[in-house]
Amino acid sequence: MPRYFTDEHEWIDVSGETATIGITDYAQGQLGDIVFVEVPAAGAQLAKGKEAAVVESVKAASDVFAPVSGIVTEGNSALEDDPALVNTAPESDGWFFKLTIADEGELEGLMDEAKYKDFVASL
Amino acid sequence: MRYLPLTEADRSAMLDVVGANSVDDLFAHVSREHYLTAPIEGLPPHANEMAVERHMSALAAKNLSAGEAPFFLGAGAYRHHIPASVDHLIQRGEFLTSYTPYQPEIAQGTLQVLFEFQTQVARLFGCAVANASMYDGSTACWEAIAMAGRLTRRDCVLLSNGLHPHYVSVAKTMGRFNGDTVVYAEPTLTPETDFAALADAVDGDTGCVVVQYPDILGRIGDMTALAEACHAAGALLVAVVTEPVALGALKSPGEMGADIVVGEGQALGVGLQFGGPYLGLFAIRDAKHVRQMPGRLCGETVDAEGKRGFVLTLSTREQHIRREKATSNICTNSGLCALAFSIHLTLLGEKGLRALAAENHRLACLAADRLAKVPSVEVLNEAFFNEFTIVVPGDARQLVRDVADKGVLAGVSLGRLYPDGDRRENGLVVAVTETVTEEDIATLASALEEALA
C-alpha cells in the first residue's frame, strides 16, 4: 500500500480508490499533547488543499488539509475518547479520516517517504 | 504626584543607564509635528484626594439614590440587600488587583472561585456546564443566539415578546450585521406569555427561540412544551433569566428543557450602579456542546505533586489562540462581579436563597393586592415572582416622573422601554424585593392615588 506525504505534514495511504489520511510523527511532536481532534463527517466533500480537520493541543489549534479531493467515508471515532492516539500512534491507529479519491492525478506531486524524510531534515 | 514613585534622582540615574538626556528623548520616534511638549491646554492640573472626593461627592449628591426613596424599579436590574462581607471580601487586594489567571500556580484563589461559581450557576440554571462569566445578560443572550447559529447552521431567530427590549435591541443589532433574520413583536398587555404561539411558529428554518423567565412584564411561562417543539424542529431553546433570585422559588429552565440558559447575575452581590458593570451568566444543559461555548472555562486538574488544582481550559475556542475562528472575541469579562455573586450565593446557600425568594414573593403579593385597590389601577399578572405590571389610565411615563418629583421611585414605565401602541403607554412594571417595607408599599399606593386623582 503506497504512502505519500505533503509539505503540511499529512500522510495518505492509498488502497484502490480509498485513502486513509493522518498527520506525521514529526507533526505530532511539534504540536505537543493532543487534546482534541475534529474529524469530518461521512459524506463531507473535501477539496485538495482545503481544511479537512482540526487538531488541538493545549495552546494551539491547527488545521489539517485534504491532500487530495474526495468524499469522506469515515472519520476515526476512536479519537473522540482518546485523542492521545495521535501522539502515540500518529501513523497507524491515530489516523484521522478515510475518503474516496475523486482524482488519482492529484497524487502526483506528493512526496514519497524518502523525499519527506529529506524535507523534514531541511526544516 | 502620589501615584508615581519615581523621584528626580531616580529619573536622573535611569536616564544615565538608558543613555538619554531627558524623557522627551525617548519619544524620538514621534514626529515633532505630533509630539506635545507641554500638558494639554484647557485641562486642569492634578488634584489631591480631598479635592477629587469633593468634586465627585457633589455630583453624587445630585442623584436620588434607591436608598433615599421608596423604590420599585426592576426591568432587568434588581435592588437586593448585599451582605456586608461581600464588599469587604471583593476589595481584598489579591482579588481586586489580580489579573486573568494565566499563571495558574499563583492564581489558585481566582481559579477555585471560578470553578465554584461555574458550578453554582450550572446548578441554579439546571444545566451541566456554565462559563466563567460574560459582560452582562444582554451580551450573553446575543452570544447564545450566535452559538445556536453555529450548532444548527440556521439563521432564523424567534424572540419572545417577553424578552427585555434592550436585549432585543442588542440581538437585532448583531443580527443586522451577521445576516440573521430576527423575528420579534412588542408585547401586548395580556397576562399570558407567548410561549404557545412560539411553539406553533418554530419550523425547520428556526435556529433558536429566545424566551425570558420571568419576562419583562413579570409573567412566568412553562417552557416545557416549547422546548419539545423546538427539539422536534431541530431548533434550540434559549432561556434568559434576568432575576436569578427567582430561581430560588421557580423551576429551573434546564429542568424544563432549555438548551442554553443565560442571564444577568447583577441581583446577587452586584449593586445597581446605574447600569454597570454587571454579570453575564451562560450555561448549557448538555455538556456535549461545550466546545462551542464562548467565554472562559475553568477546569479541575492536578499539579506535578498530584495536588488538586484548577486551570483555564479549552482555550483553543478563544480569541488569543483561534483568532478569527474563535467562538467569540471576548477577553476581559466580569471576574470580580462573578466573585461577588459567588460570595453572596455562598452566604445564602440553598436554604437562604429559598427564604429570600419566598420573602420577595410575599412582599410582591402584598404590593399587588394593595395596588389593585388603587382606583383605576389594574394588575395585569395572574402569576409573577417579584415583579408585575400594572395598567394605569394615561401616560405611565409621565406618572413615574410626577411621582419621582415627590420622592417615590415607582417602577419602570413601558413607555421608557417601548414605542407607544397596544396600550403599552399605560403600563408600569413594579418590582418588589426584600428591601421594600410595607410602609414603602403604602407610600407608593398613596402617591399613585394622589397622582391619578
Added chain:
Amino acid sequence: MNAPNVSGWKPGTPEAPSGTSGITTVTGNRGLMLEEPLIFEIGTTETTGVDLPQPSADIARLGGLARSEPMGLPGLSEPETVRHYTRLSRQNYAIDCGIFPLGSCTMKHNPRLNEKVARLPGFADLHPLQPESTVQGALAVIDQLARWLLTLTGMHSVAMSPKAGAHGELCGILCIRAALEARGDARSVILVPESAHGTNPATAAFAGYAVENIPATAEGRVDLPALKARLGPDVAALMITNPNTCGLFEREMKAISDAVHAAGALVYCDGANFNAIVGRVRPGDLGVDAMHINLHKTFSTPHGGGGPGSGPVVVSEALAPFAPLPFVRKTDGGFELIEEEDGVEAAPQTFGRMAAFNGQMGMFTRALAYILSHGADGLRQVSGDAVLNANYVLRSLDGVLDAPFGGTGPCMHEALFSDEGFAEGIATLDLAKALIDEGFHPMTMYFPLVVHGAMLVEPTECESKATLDQFILALRSIAERAKAGDESLHQAPQLAPRRRLDETLAARKPVLAYEG
C-alpha cells in the same frame, strides 16, 4: 498542517520532586500557605450565613412553576465564608503584592480613592432606568469623562457603552461597517498586522469581514509598502495598534493613515497601549478614525481577576453619526440620555445597541477620579515614567536577554525580548516559571507571535526604581541559567502554592463543575 505549535511549548510531565525542605504536615498546610477545600466540600444546603424570615405558608401565585427539585447549593455561616474567601485570596498574586509586568495589560496601581467614590450611594445605588431628573449627577460624570477622553485623544465623539476592550473593538468596526454601507460602498476585507492581539482578527471576523495579515518590517513596524500594495476597493479598514505590540511607536502612522484614507478605507486603532502616549500624542492627529480605550489599563480601573473592564470608543466626525445607543447629550438644563425612541430623531444612523442599560458606570466613576487626580500634568508624567521604566529594563538587560528591536532606538512603554541564546531544551516558559519562585508574576509570554519565545515586559509608571532593580536582578540570574542550560528550570515553580498544572488532562477530560 499549518503553524504546528508556534509557541514551541509542550506540557511537561516533570517527576514529582520532594519539595524544598522535605517537611510534610498532617493538614497539608505549610505555615501561612493554607489549603482550602471547595464550598461543596465544607458547606451544606441547610446552612446559611444570612438571617431571613422563615418562609410562611405557600403563596401560590407562581403559575404552578414552584421549584421542587433540590438545587445542590451549599451555604456557609458568615465566619466560614469570610475565612474561605480570605484563604483563597492568599493564593493569588496581585498588583498590590508586587510588579505585574504583563505587556499590553498596563497593570498599574489601582487607587483606593477610586473604590471610595464608586461606592458613594449617589452612584452605586442608582437604577439605570430611573427618571432623568433623578440622575443628573450620574449623567454629568459620563459627560465629564467623555470630554476628558476626547481632549486627550483629539477625536470628535465617543461611544461610552462598550463593556470592555474587545467589545469596544467590535463597536468601532461596526461603526466603520455602517459608515461604508451608508455610502453604498460595503467592502469585505480588514487588514491586521501579524503582530496584532488576538481580539483584532476575532472581532473583524465577528463583524463579517475576511481578515488578511500585513507583515512587519525587520524593525518590527507595519510594512508600509506592503500595506499600500494590498489596499484596494475591497479593503474596509486597517486595524493597527500604536505603539504596536512589539512596544514600538509606529513612526509612519500618519503616512499609513493617509494611504488607508486615500484608498477609501478607515483606520481602527487598538488603544490598549495608550499608556505610552497619554498626554503626549493624540491619536486624532495621526489620522485615526476610531479607537477604543481600555479604562482598566490606562485609567487604572481594577482588573478584578478577569474584569469587569470598560472600552469606550473615540471616533472621528465621519463615524460619529453611526455610534451606538445609548449616549448622553448635554441640554440647556442639564443632561439627557438618548435611548431607542429618542434615537430615531437624535441619531438616525446609529448602528444600534451593544448592551443593555447605560455602560460601565462603576468604571466611569473610578476612571474619572483617576483622571482628576492626575490632571493634565500628571497624565503627561504617567506616559513619561512608563516609557522611562520600560527603557530602563530594556537597557539594563543588554547582553542578558536578546531584544530583537533593541537596536532600533528607544522602546515605548514595553520592552520585547526573545529566547535567542537559550540552551537547547530551555524555553521561555521555564524562565517565566522560575520568575514565580523569585516572587514575581511573569511577563507576557509567546506574544506577539512575530518573535520566537517572546517575552513582553510592561512595568508601568507605578513601579519604583528599587522594584525594577530587584526584578532585573532576578531576570539576569534566570537568564544566565537559561543560557547555561540549567535543567532545574524545568522544575519551576517549586515554591508557589501549586507546581506546574496538568493542562493536557484538563483539556482532554474537562471537569468544569463539581461532581462529587
